[in-house]
Amino acid sequence: METYAELPLLQQAIQTLAALVLVSSFALLAQSRVIATIQIFAWQGLLLAVITTLIAWETGLTHLYISAALTLVLKAFFVPWLLIRQARKLGILRDFDAIIRPGITLMAAGSLVIFCYNVVLPIQRFAQSITRDAIAVSLALVMIGMLMLITRRKAITQVVAFMSLENGLFFAAISATQGMPMVVELGVAFDVLIAAVIFGIFFFHIRDSIESLDVDQLNRLAETDE
């Protein structure tokens, strides 16, 4: 296995950026202010767009430029813009979303990363050197997204968690396989777009019904009614 220093500069850049994406995921997990959470999410989208561009350059696959542009528009600008707009309308932009036991949550996230490296260990040897770590990182992004989803109370930060989970999937697709077929990528982007819009509608429904966005107040339905 080649060490980091032996790789060409471009690949070093890709690996460093991949590590930064993982860091941004930890930052999302630890950040309790609503506006900062959305901003970190936008940065994560930007990082992904840059990585996609670099991979496109490295491999010479032109369709990856389209993916990069899509990511930039959708994940770095449109979704964060929409979320900030809704949060301002709902008056929760400056709110805090208290994190349950931040220390334990972060440690759990750290162990999740190790776990993900272990899970993909048997398949890493089939990957090219450029993407070897990327599969583990993308799975870790998915898992940390899930962790964030269960440690948050506000609907809006849960949506950020959901979208960052989606980022992990996108990262898996571009890094492990140099992107999915175009029709699939466009379809997934379309689904994300619709989901973002529906989430936006939902915030107002939730607020109208419980007068806040703390979804842990939605607790009336249980498995058994006794």
Add this chain to the structure above:
Amino acid sequence: MNVIDWVLIIPVAGALGLALLPNARLGAWLNILVSATGLAASIWLALTVLNNGTIAGELFYVDAFNVYLVVLTSLVSMTTSIFSRPYMAHELEIHKVTHLRLRLYHASFQGFMFTMLLALTTNNLGVLWIALEGATLATVLLVSLYRTRESIEAAWKYFILCGVGIAQALFGTVLLYFAASRVVPDPDQALQWSVLYQHAGQLEPVIVGLAFVFLLVGYGTKIGLVPLHNWLPDAHSEGPTPMSAVLSGLLLNVALYAVVRVKMIVDGALIDGNPHNPQLAGFIMMAFGLLSFIIAGLFLHRQRDIKRLFSYSSIEHMGLMTFAFGLGGPLATFGALLHMTVHSLTKSAIFMTVGHASQIAGTQQIDRIRGLILTQPTVGWGLLIGSIAIAGFPPFGVFTSEFLLLTATMKSWPWLTMPLLMGLAIAFAGLFRHLHPMVFGQIPEGQRAIAVNPFPLLLHLTLVLWLGLSVPAFLANWFDEATRLISGANLL
């Protein structure tokens, strides 16, 4: 234009038209018209496939397995739209919905049908994922249609849990694509099911095994497998009843279809038993299926909401089918295919009667629904006969398929028949302890009959009875052909 195009264009055009049509009452009729046209197109497609064999193209792949699900989907869509017209008109009368929301409802109904048909006919595993995620998006605003606190909660749970669950399936799809891109040179073909199936033997078994786990967890969330089922009873109980009927009758089937399609590839890749057991996929499905079957049966006993009751029954039956497909072999596969059909028909019929029953009583609380047969015999008897059918009594079709499944289990895993039989008994007791006081007994004061169209109910129950008495030859051959495609051998 191609017949498959028509099958897909009709619901899309319907959804657009219904979204633009301001009159909701007219919309209900148009909805029926669109669904009926869709059924005609599906039957045309089925005839084409029966006469000319499998349609295999770049975009679409239609063989005996999915074409029967296409017809079933369109049939249930048509009958549900007929049922939905008087049902939603009643909801409008008692001001549970507005005209605007009814418009949203009709448009989403056809949008949902489009995603189901796209998921069934596509040849691309990525598009299959997109369609199933699209199905969540199309129905999530319907679950919260009544805007009650409970319905918002149910919709939020549905959205988040299904979204997260199905994200795992996309990760699995990426892994599968990763394995395929090492074998299939053209990247545009590497996600086509037909190409993957052809090259299954060359795919790297380590990657495919891992991919299957993610795919099963992802699509399993949509099937409602325990312990990923939490969204299902909520979404079924809080949304409008026609939605519950199509979710139970169609969405769960299509998600299971996705798993079976993937299993066919995985089985091919693991065939030489190194490093995974060749039956890995089957074993995981059997475990999940059996767990869902037993747990859901137990939960039946502790329900107080009539729609939640029957959604747990759906989980139970989906568990049984997952178990059967996991078991593999021609007999179990044939039984599972038949069970998919009869469960879909019976369960949507039950949800129709349940919808009317809760409109008659003005509540979904089981304790307060009483004297249905005396109030309105169609609804009361419909619910009773439907429940008898779903509990697996002869002469209904569910009995036939469950009997086949038990026989298949007895042949290959004799000791597993005990938990299966126990599960059936538990589920039977769970249903009937609630059912008996609801259909029999005295009419509560002030309870009156409502407007009902008995045709969809009669049609479904008659079909289930017919399938129980004798499966017609053309249908048996059809199932047999699908069985051969899935399990590799004919049964008949």
